[in-house]
Structures are given as structure tokens and as C-alpha cells.
Amino acid sequence: MSTTATIVLIVVVLLVLAAVVVGVQAARRRRLRQTFGPEYDRVVADTGSRSEAEKELLERTKRHAKLEIEPLSAESRTRYAAAWEEVQIRFVDSPKEAVATADELVTRLITERGYPTGDYDERLADLSVEHAATLEHYRSAHEISIRSRDGRAETEDLRQALVHYRALFADLLGEDPVAHTTPAPRPAAEAAPRTGTTPETDATSR
Structure with missing residues (x-):
């Protein structure tokens, strides 16, 4: 084989290998985007590097695979749904305590x-593998909960926190915890014309 033919063959092989690598990277990126959704873009923004972000997300996937994630029994789901209903009832008279209980x-x-x-x-990292769609709700609820403990949260903030907590709660539970319960009314003194909703009915409309 002539030198020219050898060089051409090497170039072709390198191009094929490059195409394979690009294809593998594209498939991995597509898979990570499907798994993590908006969390993918958030990690890219936090790290400032797509490759570093994908490395972090792959590490999360590996760590999650080692966890022993268990489905809830029907009895546990019923118990948690009842507990959530109590939280919403408590919100009517004690919004701050209700949000603290929701966090717990x-x-x-x-x-x-x-x-x-x-x-x-x-x-957050562990939850992001299977619950990325509701992870931002959890972040928002947690942030409001911290402000509430410091006395810097208004009633409307607390209502939003309960809505956010419910999103992750339902995701983990596998069903809407109040789908078959009667919504608890908001106190008249706290009702605001611009919202006109309770934590549970507002969540349903989102």
C-alpha cells in the first residue's frame, strides 16, 4: 500500500472514530436531558461547563443507583395523604406552623x-435523578420555609410554600394527596382578591 493510500486510510479511520465519539456524546446528552429536564440547564449554568455538568449528573446517576429506593405500601400512602390533609387544615389558623409541619x-x-x-x-442531587420535574418546587418551598423561621415570610409566601411542598410530596407519594378530600377554606381575613385560592386548589391549577 502506498504512503498516500495509508494516509487516506488513517484519515478515514480517524473521521469514523470522531463520528462515533460525537454520536456517543450526543446520545448521552440526550439521555441526561430527558432524565434531568430543567435540572440539566441549571447544573450547566452553575458549573459554567457543559462537560463538567454532564460529569456531575452522571455521578448523581451512579450514586442514585446505589440507593435502595422503595415504593410505598398502600397503607403508607393512605397515612401520608391523611397527614397532608391535616397540614392543610392547620394552615387555616396557623400558616407558619403548617409550613413547618409540611417540611417535616x-x-x-x-x-x-x-x-x-x-x-x-x-x-437535592439524589432526588434530581427521578424527581427533577418537581425539584424546583422543593427548592422554592425550602427557601420560603427558612424565611418563615426567620420571621420574613408573609401569609401569601407561606401559601405558595405549601403549594410547592405538595408538588414534590405528590411526586414522591405517587398520587395527589388531596385529590379526594374537601379543600380547606382560607380564613376570610387572609383572603386576597388577586389569588382567591387555597394552597390545594392553586396547586391543581398549575
Whole structure:
């Protein structure tokens, strides 16, 4: 084989290998986008690098695969749904306490499903693999909950926190916790014309 033919063959092989690599990367990127949804773009923005973001998301996937995630029994689902109904009823008279209880209830549910709950950031990372669609709700609820503990949250903020908590709660539960219950009314003093909704009815409309 002549030198020219050898060079052409090497170039062709390199082009084929490059095409394979590009194809593999594209498939991986597509798979990560499907798995993590908006969380993919968030991690890219946080890291400032698409390759670093994808490395982080792959690490999350590997870590999640080692967890023993368990489905809830019908009895547990019923118990959690009843507990959530109590939270919403409590919101009428004690919004701040209701949000604090919602945070505890969500954490308890996360634990029972098999997710570690020690570190908040790691908790988010673990949840993102199967619950990316509702992860931003959890972030928003957690942020409002912290402001509530510091006395910096209004009643409308607390109502929004409960809506956000419910989104992840329902995702983890596998069903809407109040789909078959009667919505609890908001106190007349707290009703605002611009919203006109309770935490549960507002969540249904989203």
C-alpha cells in the first residue's frame, strides 16, 4: 500500500472514530436531558461547563443507583395523604406552623422512600435523578420555609410554600394527596382578591 493510500486510510479511520465519539456524546446528552429536564440547564449554568455538568449528573446517576429506593405500601400512602390533609387544615389558623409541619412531613416521606436526608444539597442531587420535574418546587418551598423561621415570610409566601411542598410530596407519594378530600377554606381575613385560592386548589391549577 502506498504512503498516500495509508494516509487516506488513517484519515478515514480517524473521521469514523470522531463520528462515533460525537454520536456517543450526543446520545448521552440526550439521555441526561430527558432524565434531568430543567435540572440539566441549571447544573450547566452553575458549573459554567457543559462537560463538567454532564460529569456531575452522571455521578448523581451512579450514586442514585446505589440507593435502595422503595415504593410505598398502600397503607403508607393512605397515612401520608391523611397527614397532608391535616397540614392543610392547620394552615387555616396557623400558616407558619403548617409550613413547618409540611417540611417535616416531606422529609419523613423522602426518608421512607430510601433517600438520605442528612445534607440538603446532596438530598437535592439524589432526588434530581427521578424527581427533577418537581425539584424546583422543593427548592422554592425550602427557601420560603427558612424565611418563615426567620420571621420574613408573609401569609401569601407561606401559601405558595405549601403549594410547592405538595408538588414534590405528590411526586414522591405517587398520587395527589388531596385529590379526594374537601379543600380547606382560607380564613376570610387572609383572603386576597388577586389569588382567591387555597394552597390545594392553586396547586391543581398549575
